[in-house]
Amino acid sequence: MMSISIRDIFTNPDGFIDKDIKLEGWIKTSRASKNFGFIELTDGTSFNTIQVVYGKDIENFAEIDKYPISSTLEIEGKLVKSPGKDQSLEIQAKNVNPLCVSDASYPLQKKRHTMEYLRKIAHLRPRSNTFNAVFRVRSLIAYAIHKFFQEKGFVYVHAPIITTSDAEGAGEMFQVTTLDIEALAKSEPTEVDYSKDFFDKKTHLTVSGQLEAEAFAQSFKNIYTFGPTFRAENSNTQRHAAEFWMIEPEMAFADLNVNMDVSEEMLKYIINYVLENAKEEMKFFNKFIDEGLLERLENVVNNEFARITYTEAIEILEKADREFNYPVSWGIDLQTEHERYITEEVYKKPVFVTDYPKEIKAFYMFENEDKKTVAAMDLLVPGVGEIIGGSQREHRLDVLEEKMRNIGMDMDTYDWYLDLRRYGSVVHSGYGLGFERAVMYITGMKNIRDVIPFPRTVGNAEF
Amino acid sequence: MMSISIRDIFTNPDGFIDKDIKLEGWIKTSRASKNFGFIELTDGTSFNTIQVVYGKDIENFAEIDKYPISSTLEIEGKLVKSPGKDQSLEIQAKNVNPLCVSDASYPLQKKRHTMEYLRKIAHLRPRSNTFNAVFRVRSLIAYAIHKFFQEKGFVYVHAPIITTSDAEGAGEMFQVTTLDIEALAKSEPTEVDYSKDFFDKKTHLTVSGQLEAEAFAQSFKNIYTFGPTFRAENSNTQRHAAEFWMIEPEMAFADLNVNMDVSEEMLKYIINYVLENAKEEMKFFNKFIDEGLLERLENVVNNEFARITYTEAIEILEKADREFNYPVSWGIDLQTEHERYITEEVYKKPVFVTDYPKEIKAFYMFENEDKKTVAAMDLLVPGVGEIIGGSQREHRLDVLEEKMRNIGMDMDTYDWYLDLRRYGSVVHSGYGLGFERAVMYITGMKNIRDVIPFPRTVGNAEF
Numbered sequence: 001m002m003s004i005s006i007r008d009i010f011t012n013p014d015g016f017i018d019k020d021i022k023l024e025g026w027i028k029t030s031r032a033s034k035n036f037g038f039i040e041l042t043d044g045t046s047f048n049t050i051q052v053v054y055g056k057d058i059e060n061f062a063e064i065d066k067y068p069i070s071s072t073l074e075i076e077g078k079l080v081k082s083p084g085k086d087q088s089l090e091i092q093a094k095n096v097n098p099l100c101v102s103d104a105s106y107p108l109q110k111k112r113h114t115m116e117y118l119r120k121i122a123h124l125r126p127r128s129n130t131f132n133a134v135f136r137v138r139s140l141i142a143y144a145i146h147k148f149f150q151e152k153g154f155v156y157v158h159a160p161i162i163t164t165s166d167a168e169g170a171g172e173m174f175q176v177t178t179l180d181i182e183a184l185a186k187s188e189p190t191e192v193d194y195s196k197d198f199f200d201k202k203t204h205l206t207v208s209g210q211l212e213a214e215a216f217a218q219s220f221k222n223i224y225t226f227g228p229t230f231r232a233e234n235s236n237t238q239r240h241a242a243e244f245w246m247i248e249p250e251m252a253f254a255d256l257n258v259n260m261d262v263s264e265e266m267l268k269y270i271i272n273y274v275l276e277n278a279k280e281e282m283k284f285f286n287k288f289i290d291e292g293l294l295e296r297l298e299n300v301v302n303n304e305f306a307r308i309t310y311t312e313a314i315e316i317l318e319k320a321d322r323e324f325n326y327p328v329s330w331g332i333d334l335q336t337e338h339e340r341y342i343t344e345e346v347y348k349k350p351v352f353v354t355d356y357p358k359e360i361k362a363f364y365m366f367e368n369e370d371k372k373t374v375a376a377m378d379l380l381v382p383g384v385g386e387i388i389g390g391s392q393r394e395h396r397l398d399v400l401e402e403k404m405r406n407i408g409m410d411m412d413t414y415d416w417y418l419d420l421r422r423y424g425s426v427v428h429s430g431y432g433l434g435f436e437r438a439v440m441y442i443t444g445m446k447n448i449r450d451v452i453p454f455p456r457t458v459g460n461a462e463f
Numbered sequence: 464m465m466s467i468s469i470r471d472i473f474t475n476p477d478g479f480i481d482k483d484i485k486l487e488g489w490i491k492t493s494r495a496s497k498n499f500g501f502i503e504l505t506d507g508t509s510f511n512t513i514q515v516v517y518g519k520d521i522e523n524f525a526e527i528d529k530y531p532i533s534s535t536l537e538i539e540g541k542l543v544k545s546p547g548k549d550q551s552l553e554i555q556a557k558n559v560n561p562l563c564v565s566d567a568s569y570p571l572q573k574k575r576h577t578m579e580y581l582r583k584i585a586h587l588r589p590r591s592n593t594f595n596a597v598f599r600v601r602s603l604i605a606y607a608i609h610k611f612f613q614e615k616g617f618v619y620v621h622a623p624i625i626t627t628s629d630a631e632g633a634g635e636m637f638q639v640t641t642l643d644i645e646a647l648a649k650s651e652p653t654e655v656d657y658s659k660d661f662f663d664k665k666t667h668l669t670v671s672g673q674l675e676a677e678a679f680a681q682s683f684k685n686i687y688t689f690g691p692t693f694r695a696e697n698s699n700t701q702r703h704a705a706e707f708w709m710i711e712p713e714m715a716f717a718d719l720n721v722n723m724d725v726s727e728e729m730l731k732y733i734i735n736y737v738l739e740n741a742k743e744e745m746k747f748f749n750k751f752i753d754e755g756l757l758e759r760l761e762n763v764v765n766n767e768f769a770r771i772t773y774t775e776a777i778e779i780l781e782k783a784d785r786e787f788n789y790p791v792s793w794g795i796d797l798q799t800e801h802e803r804y805i806t807e808e809v810y811k812k813p814v815f816v817t818d819y820p821k822e823i824k825a826f827y828m829f830e831n832e833d834k835k836t837v838a839a840m841d842l843l844v845p846g847v848g849e850i851i852g853g854s855q856r857e858h859r860l861d862v863l864e865e866k867m868r869n870i871g872m873d874m875d876t877y878d879w880y881l882d883l884r885r886y887g888s889v890v891h892s893g894y895g896l897g898f899e900r901a902v903m904y905i906t907g908m909k910n911i912r913d914v915i916p917f918p919r920t921v922g923n924a925e926f
């Protein structure tokens with residue numbers, strides 16, 4: 001008999017009810033009375049478990065409830081509607097065969113564990129309800145992003161991970177090398193000879209694939225990257241990881257309005273995809289992790305996002321009937337408290353803020369006619385603050401060159417980037433979505449360490 | 464009027480014929496006679512270009528053929544059936560507005576360029592026919608892989624990129640550090656203090672996500688990774704890059720047969736997806752890059768793959784009516800010449816070779832009853848040789864521990880990996896597919912540098 005999965009059962013129960021089935025899985029809980037035993041079985045394919053009921057007639061009846069939690073079983077039996085109220089389906093087992101009996105010291109016993117404890121057993125924590133739901137939803141969000149862009153004809157581009165560019169202060173970087181550091185340290189004082197390094201040059205891990213993405217947008221019109229990026233920042237917060245994934249779409253023949261349209265459509269698409277394909281998991285998050293989550297997400301999906309300029313945002317904040325820790329005036333960078341006030345208390349829905357002072361934004365952003373602001377946009381969402389940042393890019397060679405010179409960039413290193421303005425330059429725009437921020441937002445999880453399979457943070461690169 | 468794309472036109476020509484349309488794009492070629500001008504326009508959304516015809520009545524008629532190749536235009540006009548034979552559709556332009564006039568020194572003039580030259584302008588080469596096709600197909604293959612696994616309920620796992628594990632000799636590694644190497648070199652002789660490094664430890668770039676993938680397979684049953692991996696090997700060949708992407712599915716309750724079934728199904732799925740969704744590109748490859756490509760791929764899709772053991776493969780090679788550079792005997796590692804003989808000359812289709820001598824395979828592979836071989840599999844395909852490698856994993860704690868001790872592995876570092884055998888151990892299997900190898904195989908491109916947007920190889924990390 002072919003094995004089936006718990007996912008098969010819950011996808012199409014009518015196809016299996018009152019039929020003999022076989023399936024394998026792990027014991028989540030197990031108990032037995034004199035004449036009956038009950039196993040809550042999981043096989044990893046579904047957030048749901050299935051109840052297995054067995055009677056005294058089974059040969060190994062006496063041993064079964066001795067198998068420790070997490071032991072691996074093969075079950076043969078009949079799928080029936082459960083007489084109980086809570087559970088609609090159960091298996092009346094004819095055979096309960098132990099495949100691998102687990103050690104009784106299993107660190108994930110059925111009780112409440114702290115998040116800190118679970119992080120220490122990152123190789124086992126996806127077996128817990130919370131992390132099972134988190135990592136399945138993470139996978140669905142990743143897929144929804146690909147699906148959204150592919151259906152719109154965007155080309156997926158793998159931006160390089162190892163780079164010689166220093167990304168102009170976008171963040172602290174990790175160095176990548178094959179030099180023997182230990183030998184260098186032990187040697188008499190000397191200079192580092194990078195011609196002996198693997199790439200003949202000093203190299204780092206990328207902080208963004210945007211510049212490379214722009215080159216491809218000028219070939220394919222619409223492209224997106226989705227890959228890991230790195231920051232060597234010594235910030236031990238709930239929202240910072242040294243290694244995280246980013247999505248960076250880039251579109252030619254697209255101004256800031258198109259940029260906002262696409263990000264709004266994308267965010268709604270992803271949320272809808274998860275709400276539809278992870279119903280059980282989302283109910284779980286709403287109940288145990290973040291009450292009000294579903295309401296908040298429905299609110300995002302069903303509302304048109306607001307669009308205001310930075311200057312309007314400053315006016316709103318100046319008029320606000322409350323004290324901010326960071327005082328407000330035109331020219332400041334918006335802080336999380338400002339962002340959340342605007343999106344949570346004023347608009348009560350996602351808000352795009354556009355046209356920031358050029359001094360607080362990156363060199364590659366398109367300078368507006370007022371010469372004071374750039375065509376940047378940040379998307380602020382209730383509960384989080386900024387979740388997407390983007391801009392129309394400066395496509396005028398002379399304007400860009402002047403800006404780069406003014407901040408002292410190495411023009412040789414970026415000559416290829418300037419080529420994009422020399423040959424076939426075009427109005428273009430793009431944005432960045434921090435993937436883990438999106439996962440946190442959609443699951444309600446509060447710590448970035450709890451949405452990454454094996455998180456890398458200051459002092460921690462275990463597993 | 465809303466702009467449309469060339470992709471829109473070719474997807475649904477009847478929706479636009481004899482209608483006024485607007486679109487933007489880049490000049491690929493341009494010529495004019497006294498009374499008419501012709502522009503071959505691309506907008507990046509399609510491998511196809513569209514011909515734009517304009518007459519003397521247009522205001523800027525005299526300037527248009529002076530705009531250099533790659534200049535950006537906005538076209539307004541009517542889409543009509545072309546009177547010529549070659550091209551079925553053209554635009555009779557009413558307006559040809561230059562958006563950005565390109566510099567005339569455009570390095571990608573319409574003539575044959577060498578692959579070496581094109582690699583030097585990696586930021587522009589996706590605008591050439593060959594690389595436009597390569598990178599669109601690369602994107603489609605990536606998506607097909609996600610689609611295949613997601614439709615089967617596999618969970619996508621991001622394995623960590625930065626790792627403390629040394630992967631037991633799977634390859635030379637890059638070190639990742641925030642230590643000031645230059646200061647260390649200049650200082651008096653000293654020891655490296657890794658407690659001052661970012662992660663408090665010596666860290667590297669990953670060579671494989673398999674071990675982490677196994678942990679997640681024991682939670683979700685079926686999972687896959689798809690991310691960058693790294694080798695610091697000084698091998699300057701057509702098939703080696705320092706940075707490349709890998710797909711590593713891992714399945715619980717799955718023996719070697721399931722492993723072969725899934726890889727066969729996956730490879731056929733991807734190829735079918737590309738044949739269906741990149742018809743023009745695939746015809747182009749077949750004509751200009753690799754004659755016989757389409758026939759070879761159809762052959763893969765329409766045949767059941769052969770399955771033989773390593774021992775049978777050795778017998779076939781020993782009986783072969785030809786000389787090999789590497790002599791054949793039981794126990795050797797198969798070389799490309801052996802692999803290609805078996806798949807190209809004997810079977811003329813893809814062949815799985817299974818059950819290799821344990822000495823030539825990795826420690827984590829399941830030891831067969833004969834105690835001489837392990838449950839490994841390699842998939843050999845005509846034209847390439849090995850494209851997929853995998854195995855059933857050793858799930859018996861005692862057998863695995865003994866093997867690890869015998870090869871002198873650090874048991875503490877891998878204690879978490881042993882936990883997977885202590886708690887809920889299960890027959891499981893997985894394999895690795897080098898993404899770029901798959902792209903080369905499906906496009907017929909011969910050099911790995913030509914299927915990666917910005918390749919990283921010995922001495923090269925440009926852009």
